[in-house]
Amino acid sequence: MLDVTDLVTAYGKIEALKGVSLQVEGGKITCLLGPNGAGKTTLMMTIAGVLQPRRGSIRLKGAELAGLSPARIVSQGVALVPENRLVFPHMSVYENLLAGAYQRHDKAGVNADIERMYARFPQLHERSEQMAGTLSGGEQQMLAVARALMSQPRLLLMDEPSLGLAPLIVAEIFNIIAELNRDGTTIFLVEQNAHMALQVAHQFFLMEQGRITFKGTPGQLAEDEVIQRAYLGTRRAAG
Amino acid sequence: MIDLVQNTIDGVMIGSSYGLLALGFTLIFGVMRRLNLSYGPSIMIGGYVGTVLYVQYGAGPLAVAGTMILGAAIAGIYVERLCFAPMRMGAGIASMVSSFAIWMQLEQAAILVLPRHTYPFPPLTTGAPLEWGPFLLRLDHLIMLGCALGLTAAIQFALYRTRFGLALRAIIGNPVAAHLVGINVSVAVMLAFAAASAIGGVAGFLVLSVDQQVTPMFGMWATLKGLIAMMIGGLGSIPGAILGGLLLGVVEAHCQWYFGPQIRDLAAYIVLFVFLLVHPGGLLGRAPGSDIAAPRTP
Numbered sequence: 176m177l178d179v180t181d182l183v184t185a186y187g188k189i190e191a192l193k194g195v196s197l198q199v200e201g202g203k204i205t206c207l208l209g210p211n212g213a214g215k216t217t218l219m220m221t222i223a224g225v226l227q228p229r230r231g232s233i234r235l236k237g238a239e240l241a242g243l244s245p246a247r248i249v250s251q252g253v254a255l256v257p258e259n260r261l262v263f264p265h266m267s268v269y270e271n272l273l274a275g276a277y278q279r280h281d282k283a284g285v286n287a288d289i290e291r292m293y294a295r296f297p298q299l300h301e302r303s304e305q306m307a308g309t310l311s312g313g314e315q316q317m318l319a320v321a322r323a324l325m326s327q328p329r330l331l332l333m334d335e336p337s338l339g340l341a342p343l344i345v346a347e348i349f350n351i352i353a354e355l356n357r358d359g360t361t362i363f364l365v366e367q368n369a370h371m372a373l374q375v376a377h378q379f380f381l382m383e384q385g386r387i388t389f390k391g392t393p394g395q396l397a398e399d400e401v402i403q404r405a406y407l408g409t410r411r412a413a414g
Numbered sequence: 415m416i417d418l419v420q421n422t423i424d425g426v427m428i429g430s431s432y433g434l435l436a437l438g439f440t441l442i443f444g445v446m447r448r449l450n451l452s453y454g455p456s457i458m459i460g461g462y463v464g465t466v467l468y469v470q471y472g473a474g475p476l477a478v479a480g481t482m483i484l485g486a487a488i489a490g491i492y493v494e495r496l497c498f499a500p501m502r503m504g505a506g507i508a509s510m511v512s513s514f515a516i517w518m519q520l521e522q523a524a525i526l527v528l529p530r531h532t533y534p535f536p537p538l539t540t541g542a543p544l545e546w547g548p549f550l551l552r553l554d555h556l557i558m559l560g561c562a563l564g565l566t567a568a569i570q571f572a573l574y575r576t577r578f579g580l581a582l583r584a585i586i587g588n589p590v591a592a593h594l595v596g597i598n599v600s601v602a603v604m605l606a607f608a609a610a611s612a613i614g615g616v617a618g619f620l621v622l623s624v625d626q627q628v629t630p631m632f633g634m635w636a637t638l639k640g641l642i643a644m645m646i647g648g649l650g651s652i653p654g655a656i657l658g659g660l661l662l663g664v665v666e667a668h669c670q671w672y673f674g675p676q677i678r679d680l681a682a683y684i685v686l687f688v689f690l691l692v693h694p695g696g697l698l699g700r701a702p703g704s705d706i707a708a709p710r711t712p
């Protein structure tokens with residue numbers, strides 16, 4: 176479904192992605208693991224169009240996304256749940272969901288989808304008029320997911336949705352991920368929590384220092400090796 | 415006592431023009447977290463277009479108003495494209511400094527094209543002031559107050575009840591997330607800039623038509639009054655802008671009456687100074703840190 180080929184993204188002179196190639200299969204959960212600073216967020220932001228790549232291509236079912244504006248990429252059916260959630264803090268939960276549907280013009284459909292989000296995330300329903308900035312971390316994460324879903328994405332990108340959340344909430348988030356996937360959404364997930372990620376993923380990639388260093392299925396590599404490389408990176412782990 | 419009330423009335427009326435100036439200023443600041451020092455000079459350019467229309471073609475006040483508002487909006491877009499669009503995600507100081515450079519450029523351009531110091535401007539009404547008991551109310555002042563209140567309500571409506579307003583508030587809240595939900599941030603910011611400068615154009619037209627003249631100094635005057643009123647009212651607050659403007663107008667009117675016109679401008683700075691010292695958030699600004707004017711975290 177998503178084909179990333181030889182992608183290079185740089186901040187000034189420093190290349191954070193040094194030729195990344197990977198594939199996300201339709202209908203599956205694909206996971207990207209890697210230590211801090213590996214370039215995972217940079218990759219997500221580049222796919223979403225917030226960062227422009229130097230080189231390489233990003234194809235969604237064959238159609239090129241690289242070079243499109245973030246708005247065009249959203250309308251192509253790709254939505255990102257960003258690292259640190261980035262809800263609109265001074266807007267209500269309801270308005271956050273409305274903003275998530277910014278590219279849509281079917282008012283009735285949008286309202287129906289907001290009701291669906293309320294049904295799936297009852298905490299959001301209870302707090303629909305509350306400012307998003309006053310929600311707990313877990314609730315903000317639910318809101319960030321629901322906001323992304325409001326654009327009716329074919330491909331949902333998620334950047335460390337478990338970051339900074341209590342274990343019980345993390346489990347709930349992963350339940351939601353599995354559930355969304357069962358309902359037909361393709362998911363590309365960045366995680367630090369390798370243990371949880373390997374439980375839901377169909378396929379995973381390891382990224383270290385701007386490069387993909389492993390591709391496989393969860394059974395293929397011993398979990399402790401994955402964890403070691405995901406947290407520490409090969410080079411330091413070997414030394 | 416009558417003087418006190420009459421001065422307060424005059425202060426409220428003049429203050430409503432400061433409030434209008436602050437309204438445009440605060441809109442730009444709220445959306446961009448950037449100080450646009452070229453705000454006043456953009457309005458002045460609108461005023462110059464207006465006076466040409468008036469002197470050369472004998473246009474009436476409404477045609478002059480329309481052209482001036484349009485001229486200010488176009489000058490505003492020019493400033494935005496030049497100083498703010500290229501440095502959107504960082505470099506707050508750089509865009510402020512470059513907006514200062516454009517200020518000088520616009521002022522020099524105005525002086526080059528129309529080298530005399532003052533040019534006439536059409537009055538809005540020439541009718542006698544209304545009498546209300548012992549007090550006098552100028553018609554053009556009442557129009558000023560009406561515009562200030564009407565535009566405040568219109569902006570509040572636009573921000574909280576329209577799709578464009580939702581986009582602007584999303585950008586204010588988190589520009590990266592605004593991109594991610596599919597808002598065309600660059601276009602929205604440019605339109606907000608144009609709208610803010612157009613509001614400045616309304617304010618500028620009302621002030622110039624009371625003065626019945628325009629000078630190249632008008633740009634600096636508008637930037638200063640708008641900036642002070644905005645800071646008194648609370649950075650980024652729409653109702654605060656109007657309140658700050660009214661308060662500034664009233665204080666100035668009283669100071670002029672009791673201490674003379676030299677003290678008038680000094681009073682504005684003293685009020686600003688006192689606010690910065692004891693209540694830096696301004697009248698309606700939230701506590702620093704929770705404010706929409708707080709530094710953005712992308």
Ligand SMILES: Nc1ncnc2c1ncn2[C@@H]1O[C@H](COP(=O)(O)OP(=O)(O)O)[C@@H](O)[C@H]1O
Nearest residue numbers: 186189191209210211212213214215216217218
């Ligand atoms: N805005 C930025 N400016 C400069 N360098 C950055 C910026 N964001 C990230 N980087 C650098 O790019 C590399 C990859 O960062 P990031 O994509 O955030 O990694 P990850 O999400 O895997 O932790 C790091 O070395 C980081 O320091």
Ligand SMILES: [Mg+2]
Nearest residue numbers: 215216217258
């Ligand atoms: Mg990251």
